[in-house]
Amino acid sequence: MGFFHNINAVWQKIGLVQRALLAAIVLACVITGVLLTQWATRPEMQLLFGNLEIDQSSQIAEKLGEMNVPYELRNGGRSLFVPAGQIYTLRASLARDGLLPKSGEPGYEIFDNEKIGVSPLVQKMNYNRALQGELARTIQVFEGIELARVHIVRPEQTMFTTAGEKASASVMVRVRPGWKLPQATIAAIQNLVAGAIEGLGPEQVTIADSQGTMLSNRKTQDSLVDGANTYKDYKAAIEEEMAGRLLRAMETVLGSGRATVIVNAMLDMTHETVVMTTYEKGIPIEEVIDETSTVQESVANEEGLTTAPGSTEKTGSVVSKFKLPETRTTRTSVPGRVMGWSVSVVADLSAPQRAVSEDGEGGQTADLVMTEEDVKRIIRTAIGPELLKDEHLTVKHVPFIRPAAIAAEAGLSYETLERYIEIVRQSSLGVMAICVLLALKIVTRAGRKASEDKASAAGGLALGAGTAGLLPEATGAEALALIRRQISSQLHENPEQVRQLFAAWLSEER
Structure with missing residues (x-):
């Protein structure tokens, strides 16, 4: 009863606006406590099955309802979540009942x-x-x-x-x-x-x-x-490979997330076949020259007698043929040959900040890990000067704002964040209990103070009555001076008590 008596004392002491504000705070605390209790006592839900068809999801959900197992449907009813400690048991039970997810078509x-x-x-x-x-x-x-x-x-x-x-x-x-x-x-x-x-x-x-x-x-x-x-896919593939190589080289020196590389490949997509025949010097294999021959013949007369032999000249002309050694070369140009590159790099080349020492040194620094010309030389050497011209290479130093990288360097990974959330969830009930105890302590202290004020007021009344009884008997300037000193001391030390005393006197006069 003392606790409720203290609350009633505080409630009677405050005004209407303060009462409304206090009621709103209490209501908000109750709602927050209920939500925190539900969140803290809720079991951890993990994926049982994903990518389910609607009919499969409904069958499994109906079976889980018969087994009195809490579940959640997410992703439009295609993902089924159950308490983490029951996943393997439920999968075995569903397999026994033939309710495991299957493909849309039978095998x-x-x-x-x-x-x-x-x-x-x-x-x-x-x-x-x-x-x-x-x-x-x-x-x-x-x-x-x-x-x-x-x-x-x-x-x-x-x-x-x-x-x-x-x-x-x-x-x-x-x-x-x-x-x-x-x-x-x-x-x-x-x-x-x-x-x-x-x-x-x-x-x-x-x-x-x-x-x-x-x-x-x-x-x-x-x-x-x-x-x-396709040309587009091939071009994107080689550009992605080259950009990845350059980016890995930059991040090895500068750190993760401190460089961006954009490349553009100039390709030759023509397809041609060239056949070249080269003749070499050598000894002819076959050669025929011009020649002339004379043939003598005996000619018979009309009587059948043989006369003196005659001569006939035959001349033949043959063009000489030469067969020399030769070399035949066939060259085929495959489409997709890289003719040149265009590279743009935006990087944070500034050196990492040094920790501030006791003497004030360190902190912000204007030093660079490397200059823009150093980056250009590295890229030009990696690609080749014949494929990368100076006018096709751009490097710009810009300080990066990297909140994600800072979080990663600080170790705030997704798993770490989940672990922190789980710790907060488990400790929320304890924090809520501590808050309730503090609130009870504040209310109890306020009630105790109100009781003490009432007691002091009652004592003041008694003192006032006693003093009032002595006033007629007190005579002289010394008695009046003593009373004034007592009243002045009480005004300085306990003004609230004096106010209640005067209020009590006024109420008695009425």
Whole structure:
């Protein structure tokens, strides 16, 4: 009763505005205490299953409700969270009941319960469905892919089928928000699907995402690099590689987050084949010269007698032919050759701040780790002076504002932040209890002070009554001077008590 008596004493002592303010503070403290209690006593929730279909999510949630297990649905009902200490037990229980998440299409388990007497057409369709499901599950293993669907088209093998008809496949993927599939992954999916289907080439595999964007390119020319068969993708790939190399070299000296590198590659995409034949000096293998020959013949007359022999001259002219050694060279220019680079670097070249010593030295410094010319020489040497001209290289020193880097250097990682939040959550009940005890102590002290004031007022009344009784008996200037001194001393030492005493006298007079 003493506690409530003290509260009542304080409540009667304060005014209307102070009462309203005190009531609002108490109400806010109660609401905060309830919220803190719920937050502190709530179990830590962790992911049980993610990327669920709506029907699978509803089935698992219904089962968890029957098991009286608290759960949370997030990400539009596609992610299911349960208390951290029950994850593995729940997964085992759901596996026993056959409620583990599955791909949208069945795999080879479609043949587990196959009935006798199934027609060859149905078997063929089931095999096609099983292959599509297995490929979809395999594609979902790639990083960044949440869901995959595969559709395979096979030409019917009949006596009227032409040899030019080939199988084809289409792949639809749903990519994680904010994720972009690299061309190397797209090429890997194409070759993976083509390798699993007989008679299917990578160029016959079409890949698109859930946003309707075509990810694959069905051109038949050879890829430039790692499946990137477009100029834009190839250019972006080599620029990213070069920028990464330069950035790593800069961050090794300057530190993480203190440099930004932008590169632009100038490519030669022409494709040509040049054949060169070079003749060398040597001895002719075959040579024929001009020649003249004379032939003598005997000529018979009309009587049949032989006369003196005659002569006939024959001349032949043959052009000389020379066969000399030769060298034939064939040169093929592959598209994608780098003709030059353009590089821009923005870096914080200032030296790290030194700690301030006792004598005041250190702190802010204007020293540089390296100059802009040093950075230019490093980049020019790394790329090559024949590929990087001076007018295509820019380096600028700018002090960076790096709150993320400062937090990282201070060790405030995401895991550390989560650990701090968990500590605050666990200690919130203790802090709230301490606050309640302090509030009770303040209220008790205020009530005790009010009681003491009342007691002092009562004592003052008694003293006043006693003094009033003595006043008529006191005579002379000494008695009046003594009373004045007592009243003055009480006014200086206990003005509140004197005020209550005068108020009591006035109330008695009324």
